[in-house]
Amino acid sequence: MTSNIVARRYARALFTLGKRTSLQELENNAAALESIRTAVAASPDLAQVFRSPIFSVGDKTAIIKALAKKLKFGGTILNFCLLLAEKKRLSSIEGIAEEYNGLLDAEKGVMRGQLLTAVTLDEEHKKALVAKLEKQAKRTLLLNFGVSPEILGGVVLKVGDQVMDASLRAQLSILKDTIKRGE
Template structure:
């Protein structure tokens, strides 16, 4: 819980700075954070180093500087990471990146979700569904596509904590419940 609060505070601070500088900087900060979070996800030992209190601040900063140099991270994000290192919050970087990405999506009016179907859809059909959903929601959608044969037919759309289950499995389940109740 504490990590989540910390992540929100730092992400909001960087996001606020990015908004003042403009949309290009806002996107650049998000991209830099995403690259850093990707490295930490791929190399969990680096995250363990950041969490380990026996390593000194200088060693942790040296590791962070080396990673950022390889990734070509911008100066503002470098300064931000050094601030996190000074405050011993560098281990919160993946959560900070997640919160920052959500803030960025909200500012741009983007909804992220997952569309699951019983069979794989070709690219043309995926684009048609996406365009139809964007038109109905008046928002830009970024969808991950999945296949789950257990839904039998139809689709399941999950955006945030909302789920639209228009699958044949769900309809059969409702029919089963109605028969049990005698309706």
């Protein structure tokens, strides 16, 4: 079983459990998972402990309890992490957090993505562009803006698995292919 499948299954289980309570519980769980993911990313030693079969379940449980105290989470997330330790799945915590955030975004009707432009946009243009895209998608969009001079002009929008390439570079490439084929 690949780690993506494991992460997806555990994230769905935790999400289903939180959904029985409230949206606030779902958001609290997401915040706790994100704080754990940040701690693991910031500490290679902690990541190594979570991955290593050398450390016993008892050792990992003690570390999780100390982490819970430090990061101030408990209840469902603490029990969830203890279950992950018991099932030897702590190494999947980062993937679980990512999958969980995706489920929460879908529940709230939010889509996350990245918008690349050839030049830096000012805040007014960013807001106008997001508003127009939200109107077309009929969903709330949270976009990270980036600059990529290689696209020459236009935009490249990446949302989930989908990429909309409305860049000048892509248009020139299409034109070049059309000319080569003699159409």
